[in-house]
Amino acid sequence: MKILVCISKAPDTTSKIAFTDGNTKFSEDGVQYIVNPYDEWYALVRGLELKESVGGSVTIVTVGTAEDEPTIRKALAIGADEAVRIDAEAKDAFQVATEIANYAKGQGFDLILTGKETINYNGSQVAGMIAEHLDLPLVSLASKLDVNGATATCDKEIVGGLEIVEVQLPAVISCAKGMAEQRIPNMRGIMAARTKPLNVVAASASVLNTEFVAYDLPAPKSAVKLIDPENMDALVELLHNEAKVI
Amino acid sequence: MSVLVYINSNGGKLMKSALEAVTYGKMIGDVTVVTNGSTGDDILSSLGAYGAQKVLVDRSFDGTDAQQLTRLVGSAAEATGATSIVFSNDLVGKAVAPRLSVRLSAGLVSGATGAPDADGKIKVNVFSGKAFGHVKVNTTKRIISLLPNSFQPQEVGGSASIEEFDGNAGAAGLVVKATKKPEGGVPLPEAELVVSAGRGLKGPENWGMVEDLANELGAATACSRPVADIGWRPHHEHVGQTGVAIRPNLYIAAGISGAIQHLAGVNGSKVIVVINTDAEAPFFKAADYGIVGDAFEVLPRLTEAVKKFKAAN
Numbered sequence: 380m381k382i383l384v385c386i387s388k389a390p391d392t393t394s395k396i397a398f399t400d401g402n403t404k405f406s407e408d409g410v411q412y413i414v415n416p417y418d419e420w421y422a423l424v425r426g427l428e429l430k431e432s433v434g435g436s437v438t439i440v441t442v443g444t445a446e447d448e449p450t451i452r453k454a455l456a457i458g459a460d461e462a463v464r465i466d467a468e469a470k471d472a473f474q475v476a477t478e479i480a481n482y483a484k485g486q487g488f489d490l491i492l493t494g495k496e497t498i499n500y501n502g503s504q505v506a507g508m509i510a511e512h513l514d515l516p517l518v519s520l521a522s523k524l525d526v527n528g529a530t531a532t533c534d535k536e537i538v539g540g541l542e543i544v545e546v547q548l549p550a551v552i553s554c555a556k557g558m559a560e561q562r563i564p565n566m567r568g569i570m571a572a573r574t575k576p577l578n579v580v581a582a583s584a585s586v587l588n589t590e591f592v593a594y595d596l597p598a599p600k601s602a603v604k605l606i607d608p609e610n611m612d613a614l615v616e617l618l619h620n621e622a623k624v625i
Numbered sequence: 626m627s628v629l630v631y632i633n634s635n636g637g638k639l640m641k642s643a644l645e646a647v648t649y650g651k652m653i654g655d656v657t658v659v660t661n662g663s664t665g666d667d668i669l670s671s672l673g674a675y676g677a678q679k680v681l682v683d684r685s686f687d688g689t690d691a692q693q694l695t696r697l698v699g700s701a702a703e704a705t706g707a708t709s710i711v712f713s714n715d716l717v718g719k720a721v722a723p724r725l726s727v728r729l730s731a732g733l734v735s736g737a738t739g740a741p742d743a744d745g746k747i748k749v750n751v752f753s754g755k756a757f758g759h760v761k762v763n764t765t766k767r768i769i770s771l772l773p774n775s776f777q778p779q780e781v782g783g784s785a786s787i788e789e790f791d792g793n794a795g796a797a798g799l800v801v802k803a804t805k806k807p808e809g810g811v812p813l814p815e816a817e818l819v820v821s822a823g824r825g826l827k828g829p830e831n832w833g834m835v836e837d838l839a840n841e842l843g844a845a846t847a848c849s850r851p852v853a854d855i856g857w858r859p860h861h862e863h864v865g866q867t868g869v870a871i872r873p874n875l876y877i878a879a880g881i882s883g884a885i886q887h888l889a890g891v892n893g894s895k896v897i898v899v900i901n902t903d904a905e906a907p908f909f910k911a912a913d914y915g916i917v918g919d920a921f922e923v924l925p926r927l928t929e930a931v932k933k934f935k936a937a938n
Contacts, residue, residue, distance in 0.1 A: 392866060393885055396755045416867070473726065473733070498866065498889075499752055502735045503714075507691065507723025516798030517691055519720035522860070536716055537689075537804070538640075539812030540861065544799040556867045557860055586763070588732035592746060593759040597892075603899070603909050608918025611930035614898070617914060619934065622896040624875040625818070625842065 380435035380526065382426040383488040384459065385479055385505065387441060387469065388450045389415040389498045398594045405499075405594070414450050417494025419457065420561040421554035425524055426492050427458045428559060433526065435489075436460045442469045442478045448577065455572035456564035462575065467582035470590070472500070476508030477585040484513060489548045490531070495520050495555040506553035516550045522557030626654030629707035630677070631698050633689060633717050634662030641815050642713035642771075644675050644778030649771055650711045651676030651781065652740045658785065659701040661694070661794070662687040666787050673785035675778055681705075681790035690797035691720035697792030699728050702766070704790070714770035715814060722770045731766035738775045753866055753889035772893070773814055774872040813862065816845035819873045819894075821864060823849035823887075825880020825901065825920055829857035834924040835879065841931045847871070849881045865890035877927075879920040883908020900924070 390396075390410045397406040414423075426437045439454045440463045441447060451462045465478045483491060491513075496503040503519075510517035518524075522541065523534035531550060534557070535542045564572075606614045618625045630650040632643035650656040656676050660669070661683040669680045681701050686693055698721065702710055710725065712718035714735050726733035738757065739748035750772055751758040813819065820839040826832065832846075839846045846862060853863035864871050866886040872893035879900040881887060888911055891897065899912035900923050909915045916923055 390752075392889075396752045398756070472723070476723075476727070500758075501751060501753060501870075502733075503719045504723040504726070504733055504735055507720055508727050510691075511695065511724035511727035517720060517724070518799065519691060520716060532802070535799075536861070537806070538635075538716055538814060540804065540806035542801050543803040543805075544801050546799050550798075556863075588726070588730075588762065588764050589734060590761045590763065591751075591758045592761045594751070595757050595759075596755075597757070600911060600913075603912045603915040605915050605917065608916050608923050609926075611923065611927040612933065614914060614916070614927065615930045615934045618875065618896070618898075619938075622875070622913065624896050625931075625934075 380429060380433050380489045381487055382430060382435060382437045382490045382492065383483055384418070384423045384426045384437060384439045385441070385491065385493040385509070386418040386423065386439050386450070386454050387415045387497050388412040388443065388447050392416070392498060396596070402594050403592065412450055414454050415494050415497045417496060417498070417554060419454065421556065421558040422492035422494050423454055423457060423459065424559035424562050425554060426490070429490070429526055438463060440465065440479055440482060442467055442475045442582070444468055451577060452572045453564065455575045455577070456568040457562050458568060460575065462577045464577060464579050465582055466579050471587045472502045472504035473508060473588040474585045476505045476512060478582055479505070480509045480512035481583045482580060483509070490526070491515070491549070491551045493551070493553045495553045503553070506551050510551040513551070516546045518544060518546055518550065518552045520555045521552050522555050524552060524554070524558060626709060627705055627707045628654040628656050628709045628711060629698070629702050629705055630656055630658045630711045631694070631721070632658055632660050633713070633715070634660050634664045634687070637664045637668065639668060639672070641778065642715050642773050645773070645776045646711050646713050646771060647672055647675040647677050648778045649740065649776050653709055657681060657701070657705050657707065659698055659790070661697055661792070669787050670785050673783040674780045676781045676783070677785040680785045680787050682787060683790050683792040683794060685791065686794050688797070688801065689717045690799055691724055692798040693794035694721045695724040695728055697794045698725055700792040701790065702729060708766050710766070710768045712768065712770040714772055718770045722768050726768050729766055730764060731768050732762035732764040733768045733770070734760045734762060735770045736772045737769050738772050750893065754870065754892040755889070772872065774817070811843070811845040813845045813847055813864070813869055813871060816871070817874045818842050818844035819847050819871060819875070820844045820877045821847035821849070821881065822852070822879045822920070823881030824851050831921070832858070834921070834928070838877070838924055838928045838931070841928050841935070849887055878908060879924055881908060882906045883911060
């Protein structure tokens with residue numbers, strides 16, 4: 380089975396979020412980039428588990444610049460066979476999805492896996508856009524994925540529960556928690572990653588449908604109001620009269 | 626401006642997110658709603674009260690298959706000439722809006738928390754709720770998907786006309802084999818009030834007091850990641866970075882320390898109440914009201930106080 384896993388970089392979850400250039404740019408000052416957790420923990424690891432059980436290959440693809448190669452090597456260290464970097468700065472989900480779809484077209488991937496969203500832009504857009512570009516079915520926010528021949532069976536989140544769905548391959552699947560367990564790369568994996576193929580392909584110069592033109596931070600939270608644990612009537616009174624939420 | 630709003634038929638009931646989407650559509654133009662399935666005409670025409678003028682309904686298929694809905698909403702966008710298409714950024718919107726964006730070559734703004742400003746820029750949640758971004762759309766048509774619980778549905782009076790519509794939805798991409806939906810209770814992403822608890826509760830057998838408070842308030846229940854991971858509570862109750870992100874009016878957290886990953890799922894809550902024995906718990910920094918105390922004593926006391934309040938009001 381030929382599996383393509385789409386990965387994106389994201390700032391480490393503990394990064395301080397700040398902006399520069401008149402609040403038009405994310406401040407990378409002191410920011411450590413990681414592989415987006417949903418892409419790494421769920422999409423990549425499940426792709427590797429499937430390869431281990433039925434054979435085949437796992438290719439990772441990212442849209443990014445040479446600066447992003449350390450995150451790509453990390454994904455290779457976890458076990459992907461090869462990596463493809465589409466050489467462009469990722470700016471918009473539509474651009475990223477178009478580049479990946481153009482790359483994947485005609486390559487015969489059985490499964491295209493993504494994380495459910497990135498932790499920085501939270502758009503949850505790329506998987507659906509790739510699926511539409513390639514006219515493939517999409518299982519959005521799958522928490523379980525099994526493959527049996529040319530059919531995949533998934534648990535898919537729905538409001539307040541889940542659906543068990545079947546889909547014919549090839550298909551696009553966006554992966555959520557529950558799909559796999561995080562794998563820590565071992566020393567052998569890290570060494571092997573240094574020599575695995577990382578192919579750079581030219582971008583197809585897709586357009587930007589949307590642009591982030593400014594950012595701002597939420598107003599700082601005022602200090603917590605402490606309530607006497609013996610006096611819950613006081614809390615109810617505040618929630619009703621002051622916060623007006625009950 | 627012609628606005629098309631997709632709403633989830635959800636087995637014949639209108640979800641709050643549907644009313645939010647119609648209200649949002651009304652803020653930017655003349656609203657036509659598109660939906661599918663067997664929802665009754667009387668229920669659909671009640672969307673007029675929130676500003677919809679017309680409802681296009683395709684009765685040829687039920688359910689929420691992303692490929693069928695993409696074709697349906699695409700056909701409706703063409704038929705109405707809509708330049709703005711509005712979704713709720715719920716689990717259906719997340720699957721359909723990106724596909725439609727490609728189909729219509731329309732820029733997609735997901736997670737909107739504000740109406741378009743004078744220049745058409747739209748405010749969205751980014752960095753898991755730790756910041757806002759302002760997005761400019763470069764295409765003639767745009768698709769906006771709304772962060773649930775960001776807009777209060779507003780009644781403006783009126784009644785919508787209903788039109789049967791053939792959306793050429795075609796075949797479904799997925800075959801639904803089974804649906805697991807716990808009966809009763811408030812679905813977490815729709816809930817305005819949420820009571821949540823973490824490892825501080827020491828075991829699943831102690832969740833009765835969380836449920837008692839939730840029942841008294843009419844709230845949904847939620848939990849922290851460790852609690853879902855060790856199986857004390859079902860995974861769909863897990864709120865946080867890797868679980869569900871929620872934006873209720875009131876979030877009450879008992880026995881949760883407030884790690885940054887948990888906060889990422891709840892920092893959109895309007896009011897946060899934290900109950901913890903440890904006065905140094907980081908969650909207190911994000912809280913509006915804090916109670917340094919034992920959840921085993923505080924929760925039942927709070928339930929009683931709510932009961933008393935309800936009896937008096």
